[in-house]
Amino acid sequence: xxxxxTRNELLLGLAVVAVxxxxxxxxxxxxxxxxxKVLLFAVLASAWNLMAGFCGYPxxxxxxxxxxxxxxTAVEMVRFHxxxxxxxxxxxxxxxxxxxLVGLPVLRLxxxxxxxxxxxxxxxxxxxxxxxAIAGGGEGISFPLPPWTPEVTTRVFYYSMGLVLAxxxxxxxxxxxxxxxxxxxxxHANEEAAQVLGINTTFYKVVAWAISAFFTSLVxxxxxxxxxxxxxxxxxxxxxxxxxxxxxxxxxxxxxxxxLLGSAxxxxxxxxxxxxxxxxxxxxxxxxxxxxILFLPGxxxxxxxxxxxxxxxxxx
Amino acid sequence: xxxxxxVLDGVSRAFGGLMAVSNVNLIVKRGELVGLIxxxxxxxxxxxxxxxGLQRPSTGQLRFRGMVISGLAPYRIARLGVxxxxxxxxxxxxxxxxxxxxxxxxxxxxxxxxxxxxxAEEVLDFLLLADKKGLPVASLTLPDVKRLEVAKALAMGPExxxxxxxxxxxNLREVDDVMALVAKVNARGTTVxxxxxxxxxxxxxxxxxxxxxxxxxxxxxxxxxxxxDRKVIEAYLGERFARERKPAGA
Numbered sequence: 001x002x003x004x005x006t007r008n009e010l011l012l013g014l015a016v017v018a019v020x021x022x023x024x025x026x027x028x029x030x031x032x033x034x035x036x037k038v039l040l041f042a043v044l045a046s047a048w049n050l051m052a053g054f055c056g057y058p059x060x061x062x063x064x065x066x067x068x069x070x071x072x073t074a075v076e077m078v079r080f081h082x083x084x085x086x087x088x089x090x091x092x093x094x095x096x097x098x099x100x101l102v103g104l105p106v107l108r109l110x111x112x113x114x115x116x117x118x119x120x121x122x123x124x125x126x127x128x129x130x131x132x133a134i135a136g137g138g139e140g141i142s143f144p145l146p147p148w149t150p151e152v153t154t155r156v157f158y159y160s161m162g163l164v165l166a167x168x169x170x171x172x173x174x175x176x177x178x179x180x181x182x183x184x185x186x187x188h189a190n191e192e193a194a195q196v197l198g199i200n201t202t203f204y205k206v207v208a209w210a211i212s213a214f215f216t217s218l219v220x221x222x223x224x225x226x227x228x229x230x231x232x233x234x235x236x237x238x239x240x241x242x243x244x245x246x247x248x249x250x251x252x253x254x255x256x257x258x259x260l261l262g263s264a265x266x267x268x269x270x271x272x273x274x275x276x277x278x279x280x281x282x283x284x285x286x287x288x289x290x291x292x293i294l295f296l297p298g299x300x301x302x303x304x305x306x307x308x309x310x311x312x313x314x315x316x
Numbered sequence: 317x318x319x320x321x322x323v324l325d326g327v328s329r330a331f332g333g334l335m336a337v338s339n340v341n342l343i344v345k346r347g348e349l350v351g352l353i354x355x356x357x358x359x360x361x362x363x364x365x366x367x368x369g370l371q372r373p374s375t376g377q378l379r380f381r382g383m384v385i386s387g388l389a390p391y392r393i394a395r396l397g398v399x400x401x402x403x404x405x406x407x408x409x410x411x412x413x414x415x416x417x418x419x420x421x422x423x424x425x426x427x428x429x430x431x432x433x434x435x436a437e438e439v440l441d442f443l444l445l446a447d448k449k450g451l452p453v454a455s456l457t458l459p460d461v462k463r464l465e466v467a468k469a470l471a472m473g474p475e476x477x478x479x480x481x482x483x484x485x486x487n488l489r490e491v492d493d494v495m496a497l498v499a500k501v502n503a504r505g506t507t508v509x510x511x512x513x514x515x516x517x518x519x520x521x522x523x524x525x526x527x528x529x530x531x532x533x534x535x536x537x538x539x540x541x542x543x544x545d546r547k548v549i550e551a552y553l554g555e556r557f558a559r560e561r562k563p564a565g566a
Contacts, residue, residue, distance in 0.1 A: 178429060179422055186408055186419050193406035196368050198394035198423040198472060254410075 005173065013169075020162050024155050032154050036226070038267040039161035043168055043219045044240075045247040045259035047212040050172065052245075053253035054181070055208050056188035057107065060241050061118030064125040065213040067235035068095045069220025071129055074141045074230060079134060088221040095217030096210050103209040107202065110191075119238075126236035140231025143224060157226040161219065165260075168215050172256055175211070184208055188254075246285060249292050252299025261300050320382075321346045321476055321507050322367065327376035327386075328531075329362055336362040338531035339376070344476070344509055349502040351522035351539070352511045355551055359531035360511045361403060364478050367509075368400045369393040380476065395424050397475035401465040401482055403511070407453040414440065414449035416464055420471030439471045443497065459490045463497075470501065477501065479510035483517055495521050519543070527551065 024032050044062065052058035072091035076082040082090070106117045130138045146153045175181050183204040186194035195201050224230045243266075251262025266288075273284050292299070322344040329337040337359045344350055354360050365371040367378060369390035378386040385393050399420070408416050417439055421432040440446045443463050448456065456464060462482050469477055479498065483491050491514055499521045502508050512518050518525060518539065525542045527535040529551040535542050542548055550558040 182415070182419055182422055185411060185415075189408035189410065190406045192370060192390075193402065193408070193468075194419070195390040196370065196394050196400050197420050197468060198391050199419070200389070200391045200423075 005170075009173070013166075017162075017166060021159075024158060029151065029154050032158050034267065034271050036154075036158045036161050037271075038263050039158070039165050040219055040223055041244065041247050041267055042260045042263035043161070043165050043215055044244040045251070045263055046165075046168060046172065047216045048241075048244045049248045049253050049255075049259050050184075050208050050212045053248065053255070053258075054176070054184040054188060055205055057110075057205065057208075058115050058245075059118040059209075059212070060115050060238075060245075061120070061122035061125075062212070062216050062244060063236045063238070063240050064118075064122040065095045065099060065216035066220035066223075066240060067122075067125060067129065067230075067232070068098060069217030070224030070230050070235050071135050071141070072217075073221035074143055074224055075135055077144055077225075078141060084225060088218065091221045092214055092217050095213050095220075099210050099213030100206055103206045104202075107205045107209060122236060122238070122241065126232050129236070130232040136231070138232060140229060142229045145228070146225065157222065160222050164215065164218055164222065169256070169260075171211070176256060180204055180207060242285070246289055246292070248299075250288065250296070250299060252301030255299070255301050258299050258301040261304065265300060319345050321348075321380065322509070323379040324363075324367075325377045325379070327363075327366060327373045327378060329359075329366055329371060330374045335531045337366065337373075340528075340531070340533055342526065342533065342536075344507060346475075346507055347502075347505065348524060349498070349508045349522050350510070351518040351525040352509060352528065353513070353515075353518060353525060353542075354528035358528040358551075360528055361480060362531075363528065364400060364480055364509075364511065367393075367478060368398055391423070394472065397473075398478065399469040399472040399474035399476070400478035401469050401480055403480040403484070405461050405465045407456070407461055407464055409454060411453060412449065413445060413451050413453060413456070413464060413467075416453055417445075417449075417467045417471045420468040421473075424472045435473070436471050439467050442470070443467045459486055459493075462486065462494065466494075466497070466501075470506075474506060476507045476509065479508065479512075481511055481513060483512055483514045486514075491517055 023035060027035065044066065048059060048062050069088075069091050072094050073084070073087040076087035076090060077084060102121055106114065106121065109117050129135050135141060146156070148156060183194065183199045183201070186197065186199055187201050187204060191201055220235070224235070247262040247266045248259045249262070250266055251260065252258025270281065270284075273281060296302075320343050322342075324340050324342040327337060327340045328335060340363065352360050352363070362371065366373050366386075369385065369388055369392070373386050376386070377384060380393070380396055380398060383396065385396065385398075408419060414433075414436060417436040418433060421435040421439070422429070437446070437449070440449050443466060445460065445463055445467060448460065453461070453464065466479070466482060482498075483494050486494065495517050498508060498510065510522070522539055524537065525535075525539050526533060527542060527545070527548050534547045534551060535545045537545075546558050
């Protein structure tokens with residue numbers, strides 16, 4: 001139960017990394033982009049899951065970090081000609097500082113109050129950005145074109161997302177099975193009981209929120225550069241938040257791998273539906289949301305776990 | 317000097333116009349096993365909340381080991397050596413018994429993770445819960461949940477243990493078990509302040525009993541003296557009963 005990564009986990013991880021690393025050889029440009037989006041939402045949903053699934057604080061303001069990541073990167077690259085990687089680093093730092101400053105007061109709220117407050121933060125951030133001339137205001141801002149051929153560009157973003165996801169998984173896995181993870185689960189189960197056991201609940205909540213903001217803004221910056229043009233309504237869209245929530249719940253919140261599974265299923269499904277019936281995409285999202293809440297409270301990962309146990313039992 | 321582990325100096329707590337705890341002066345000495353009794357709504361749990369920092373006193377000062385603790389965050393007070401249980405038990409659902417107790421051992425002092433696990437296992441041994449350490453808490457019986465509540469608190473290695481009705485809802489045999497357990501904890505050097513309605517337990521193991529009514533300490537002394545105290549009888553059974561009853565032994 002201590003934090004060390006087991007041999008099985010390492011082997012499974014390496015196998016997945018190998019498959020994903022070689023995947024672009026077999027996939028065309030379109031499917032590489034689809035898988036990139038799967039990886040993107042796996043990160044976003046996992047970051048949401050860290051707050052909601054582990055700490056019990058469902059944040060509906062994650063797009064604030066997503067949008068900030070993209071916007072700060074864009075402004076630096078376009079207005080100050082800072083290289084992409086350096087812009088991204090500064091964007092992450094700014095987002096994490098923002099998360100800590102906002103988190104200290106907001107994380108005192110619980111339940112619905114917290115959810116609504118975070119929703120407000122996202123909306124307020126959007127309004128501020130939409131009125132900043134340096135950020136292009138309501139018209140948005142275009143990133144410089146990446147210096148590679150389209151084929152290489154697609155792969156660069158694919159591998160970047162994969163790298164972020166891998167780094168995030170290792171971070172989460174280590175944190176979950178050590179002090180922070182136990183503190184988060186204690187906070188989730190009962191915050192008062194956690195406090196009297198000597199857990200500095202405010203500190204651990206802010207840490208989770210900061211880590212969540214770190215990865216959300218990181219993929220925000222990469223995503224922005226990838227799509228090339230960003231505007232407030234799309235980067236700070238409540239739909240993006242809803243999508244991370246649905247993805248996390250579909251896969252299984254409160255688990256490490258649930259959001260990954262959720263993202264793979266949801267994004268591929270979404271891509272198939274999107275391609276054929278553009279207008280019912282939102283309807284499918286809503287119906288799926290209802291089905292999850294009614295019939296799959298633990299998410300798809302519970303079935304994977306159950307199936308795995310049955311297989312093991314059949315083998316032994 | 318160092319004898320006084322916990323000192324409450326004119327501590328009051330008001331909820332709106334209601335004085336839940338009113339000007340309480342109380343000293344708990346190191347090594348004592350003190351019972352805290354009183355009718356429902358007397359302010360016992362509020363007093364425990366004030367000591368553990370979950371609520372702040374309106375006026376007055378609390379000192380622990382000579383340090384002022386009123387106004388400190390609960391986790392700081394916990395790290396100084398005060399641990400408590402809750403009347404409404406608060407096991408961490410979705411975790412195993414061992415993980416629950418581990419939470420108590422992990423945060424009070426900085427030590428390697430494996431040492432904290434070891435400490436948690438020791439406490440489970442001590443409380444005869446070792447064979448249930450892998451079970452999810454949801455599968456425990458009430459007596460075991462109560463034990464787990466004590467185990468979490470003990471895993472912190474506290475100097476002062478605050479127990480809030482750990483015997484409520486238990487049958488006679490189970491009460492005996494917990495009594496023996498509390499006495500054993502106290503014998504190992506942990507000071508205990510326990511709220512209890514099971515009088516047999518209070519009379520059986522406490523050498524000192526404090527009685528609270530309407531937030532005021534109305535009696536403080538040895539169990540026998542408390543049982544015959546006119547004010548205490550009034551508080552529990554009404555004024556008329558106290559008037560009609562002949563003092564025992566007089």
